[in-house]
Amino acid sequence: MRKYRSFRALNGKVSFLVDQKAVNTILVLLALVVLLLILSAGLGEMKISPLSVLQVFFGGGTEMDRLVVQSFRLPRIIVALLVGMGLAVAGGILQGMIRNPLASPDILGITGGAAVAVVGFLAIFSDENNALIVSIQWLPIAAFLGALVVALLVYFLSWKNGVSPIRLVLIGIGISTLMQALTTLLMILGPIYRASQANIWITGTVHGTNWSEVRVLVPLIITLLAVAIMMARTVNIQELGDEIATGVGGRVQRQRFLLLLISTALIASSVAFAGGIGFVGLMAPHMARRLVGSAFGALLPVSALIGGILVMLADLIGRTMFSPLEVPAGVFTAAIGAPYFIFLLFKTRNQ
Amino acid sequence: MLLKTSGQRWVGLVISMVAMIFLACASIVYGYTETSWKMAYQAFTDFNGTNEHIIIESVRLPRALIAATVGASLAMAGVLMQTLTKNPLASPGIFGVNAGAGFAVVVAVSLFSVGSLQAYTWIAFLGAAVAAISVYVIGSTGREGLTPMKLTLAGAAIAAMFSSFTQGLLVLNEAALEQVLFWLAGSVQGRKLENLASVFPYLLAGWVAAMILSPKMNVLSMGEDVAKGLGLNTGLVKLGAGIIVIFLSGGAVAIAGPIGFIGIVVPHVARAVVGIDHRWVIPYAGLLGGMLLLVADIAARYIIMPQEIPVGVMTALIGTPFFIYIARKGFNGR
Numbered sequence: 276m277r278k279y280r281s282f283r284a285l286n287g288k289v290s291f292l293v294d295q296k297a298v299n300t301i302l303v304l305l306a307l308v309v310l311l312l313i314l315s316a317g318l319g320e321m322k323i324s325p326l327s328v329l330q331v332f333f334g335g336g337t338e339m340d341r342l343v344v345q346s347f348r349l350p351r352i353i354v355a356l357l358v359g360m361g362l363a364v365a366g367g368i369l370q371g372m373i374r375n376p377l378a379s380p381d382i383l384g385i386t387g388g389a390a391v392a393v394v395g396f397l398a399i400f401s402d403e404n405n406a407l408i409v410s411i412q413w414l415p416i417a418a419f420l421g422a423l424v425v426a427l428l429v430y431f432l433s434w435k436n437g438v439s440p441i442r443l444v445l446i447g448i449g450i451s452t453l454m455q456a457l458t459t460l461l462m463i464l465g466p467i468y469r470a471s472q473a474n475i476w477i478t479g480t481v482h483g484t485n486w487s488e489v490r491v492l493v494p495l496i497i498t499l500l501a502v503a504i505m506m507a508r509t510v511n512i513q514e515l516g517d518e519i520a521t522g523v524g525g526r527v528q529r530q531r532f533l534l535l536l537i538s539t540a541l542i543a544s545s546v547a548f549a550g551g552i553g554f555v556g557l558m559a560p561h562m563a564r565r566l567v568g569s570a571f572g573a574l575l576p577v578s579a580l581i582g583g584i585l586v587m588l589a590d591l592i593g594r595t596m597f598s599p600l601e602v603p604a605g606v607f608t609a610a611i612g613a614p615y616f617i618f619l620l621f622k623t624r625n626q
Numbered sequence: 627m628l629l630k631t632s633g634q635r636w637v638g639l640v641i642s643m644v645a646m647i648f649l650a651c652a653s654i655v656y657g658y659t660e661t662s663w664k665m666a667y668q669a670f671t672d673f674n675g676t677n678e679h680i681i682i683e684s685v686r687l688p689r690a691l692i693a694a695t696v697g698a699s700l701a702m703a704g705v706l707m708q709t710l711t712k713n714p715l716a717s718p719g720i721f722g723v724n725a726g727a728g729f730a731v732v733v734a735v736s737l738f739s740v741g742s743l744q745a746y747t748w749i750a751f752l753g754a755a756v757a758a759i760s761v762y763v764i765g766s767t768g769r770e771g772l773t774p775m776k777l778t779l780a781g782a783a784i785a786a787m788f789s790s791f792t793q794g795l796l797v798l799n800e801a802a803l804e805q806v807l808f809w810l811a812g813s814v815q816g817r818k819l820e821n822l823a824s825v826f827p828y829l830l831a832g833w834v835a836a837m838i839l840s841p842k843m844n845v846l847s848m849g850e851d852v853a854k855g856l857g858l859n860t861g862l863v864k865l866g867a868g869i870i871v872i873f874l875s876g877g878a879v880a881i882a883g884p885i886g887f888i889g890i891v892v893p894h895v896a897r898a899v900v901g902i903d904h905r906w907v908i909p910y911a912g913l914l915g916g917m918l919l920l921v922a923d924i925a926a927r928y929i930i931m932p933q934e935i936p937v938g939v940m941t942a943l944i945g946t947p948f949f950i951y952i953a954r955k956g957f958n959g960r
Contacts, residue, residue: 375779382782432950442953445715448782449949452886455789456942459811460935467804474803478793553790603797609790616783620764 297573300566304580308356311584315591316348320598351484354548355590355604356583357496358481359555361545363582364503364575365538366556367563371510371571372534373440376619379557380542382444384451385426386551389543391454392421393550394461394473401469414476415488415547422543425450430535437528439517479552479605481590488548495544500579503537507571510534514569552589552605554612555582561619585611627901635906638899642913646694649920653690654682657927661686688819693923693937694916695822696814696878697888699829701915702836703874704889705896705908706867709847711765711777714952717889718758718875721781724884725788726757727876728810732792736802746809747821747880751828754876757784762868812885812938814923825877832873833912839866840904847902885938887945888915894952918944 280293316331317323323331323340330336331344362380369378380386396417400409429450433442458477462470512525513534520527542556563578589607596602629635655666661678668674669682700718707716718724730753734740740749761784765777792810796803842863845853853860878885896911922940929935 379786381786382779432954435954445778445953446950448778449715449946449953452949453942453946456811456886456939459807460939463807463811463936464930464933467800467807470807471797471800471803474793475797478790478797553786600798603794605790606794606797609787609794613787613790616787617760617764620780620783621767 294567294570294573297567297577301573301576301580304577304584308580308583308587311587311591312352312356315352315587316344318591318595319343319348346486350486350489351481351590352587353489354484354492355481355586357492358545358549358552359559359582359584359586360500360579361496361541361582362552362556362586363559363563363578364500365541365545366558366582367560367571367575367578368503368506368510368534368538369556370560372513372531372538373444374514374516375440375444376561378444379554380538380546381551381553381556382451383426383447384429384449384454385422385447385539385542386546386553387451387454387458388425388428389418389422389546390473390477390551391425391457391461392417393476394458394465395421397469397473398461398465401465412487415491418547418550419543422546423539425454426535426539426543430532438531475603476550477605478603479546479550479608480593480601480603481549481586482594482601482603484548492544492548496541499537499541499544500575503541504572504575506530506534506537507575510571510575514571549586550603550605552586552608554608554616555585557619558608558612558615559585561615628899630901635900639909639913642910642917646913646917646920649917649924650690650694653693653920653924654686656924657686658932684818685816688817688822689814689923690920691819692817692822692881693814693919695826695829696882696885697892697915697917697919698912699832699874699878699915700885700888700919701892701896701911702833702908703871703878704915705893705904705911706836706839706843706871706874707889708893709843709904710864710867710871712847713778714894715778715890715949717887718754718871718879721777722757722761722784722788723754723872723875724812724879724886725785725792727751727754727879728806728884729753729788729792730756731809732795732802732806735806736795736799744818744821744824747824750880750883751825751876753788754879755872757788758868758872758875760784808936809883811936812883812941813934813936814882814919815934815937817881821881825880828873829877832870832877835866835870836874836908837905839863839870840908843867843904844902847904883936883938885919885941887941887949888918890952891945891948892918894948 282293313325313328317325317328321343323344327336327340328344331341366379369380369383370376393414396414402408429443429447430438433446435442462473509525509530512520512523513527513530515523517527559582560574560578562581563574567573567577585608586604589604592607593602593604629638651666655661655663659678659681661682665678666682669679673679673683704717707718707721708714727750730749731746734745734749761777761781765780842858845856845858846860846863850860875889892911892915893907896907896914900906900910919937919941922944923937926935926937926940
């Protein structure tokens, strides 16, 4: 028998059933995240022992260690963690809302929209010598806007007396195909090295992240995650299907729109900084479901942590395995994610 | 339904054929290098070795023929797919064939340094077949058999998987990116007649087989249970249709690279013209598909002259609004 504790705040606006087992899982995963963070900060071209890394965290360590850990490794590790969390939670929400275990940010075309924006940005703001005329700092904003615009486009095109999940998926697939075509077109029209630059973004990497990006991303993702977890119970209701959800008093369309908005914002801010890291949004919620079941109050934090771990791990492998060559993290998430995807397809074949 | 009696349909068929030949000729005449109809005629009757004549014979003619055959094959494959899966949005593109072919080509280029378009043809064919078979198998396992939703998602999943692998390989190898980028967008430009010749037998076999199978497809479209009740071996017909689709779409991808949306759009247009009888829909779809790709290809030359838009991008631009229209209209009472 599971032990549940209820938790209410703000006059019942926020309420959860907290499952003791889920809390334990979350604690274990948190420990894993911290462990991975320390390990990852120490590994790379220059090896630093975990102990020295800890010293650096608490203000000690040699100057060299401090430089490597603080300026080079820590920002990208933190971004990897946050991006993984964002994508995983967004994926979890979409899967619950669309009521299909195979939904993911990639399939809805949201990532595709960001890709078009990025390629377009690189194409529009380059002069004849192919040098960027505006700061590359604007790239995340372009990606964010692209993702947002496409998500809204998909939503409004799916609207017909309300939005049904199947229409959302179909139109998402259609739009993402169009986005792919546009991306290819823009890549072909520009010079090859720009195509290559764009391609790295599309695959997804946290390479070259700095603290100023971290400072933008941290409040963004944390706020969105908090909102997502507060909305968790409406995902539970959405999962029951339109009729029952309406029957139990959920405002289905409104909640659906809000949930879509939150997941879009999460995806948009993640891809803005790390590019189209694939399959995390798909995998993490499933792994989480295995661990804590499908009540969203517990599922969302657990999948967030798993997502963070996945991307951190992918980044760690990407920069150490083929060193000095850097392989974008997106390649590894795809390499783990794709076989997992097929496994899922086989498992869900009777649903 | 526009054409109701079979007399009208025969006339329509002849008119479409004439229109297609006219468009093929237009595709030979119009383009970046200025040529006239007379010049095109002379290039075949009285070849004199000028640049224009060489372009007409070695560049424009293969291009027109390839556009027509590829368009026709994709459209016919689309008709079969849509009946097979009872999903009006089915097409070779949505079913991972293109991503599979793209992945196979990129693997060949970046790992085995394969460089010729001729070699791409076979490799792409193989990749397309593997992807289509896996989507079909994954989509049809389980108690309910082949359901539209399962198949669409399986297709999207397989496509996502292959395209991320392709993406990853290309990131690691910039030279390969340069080499295959244009192929990946889908284009009928720069292919030789030999490329067409090497897959044409498969396409032709696919066309003939599709026509032979068309009465059976009519029965199948009434639904699994009814078809079985009428004595149709549905498993065998589905398998046959699946193989034809692989031949047609695999062959088309092999020559032209991934060209999307023809397979979705054209069957609907064909059905609007001649109704739901597959014996008419299939040939009409073939002709209309050839015509559409010829038009798209001619337009692709003019939009941002002197550069060319890959025709795959053109068809995506034309096709997406249509796709959304159909998705919104709903299907099977949904």
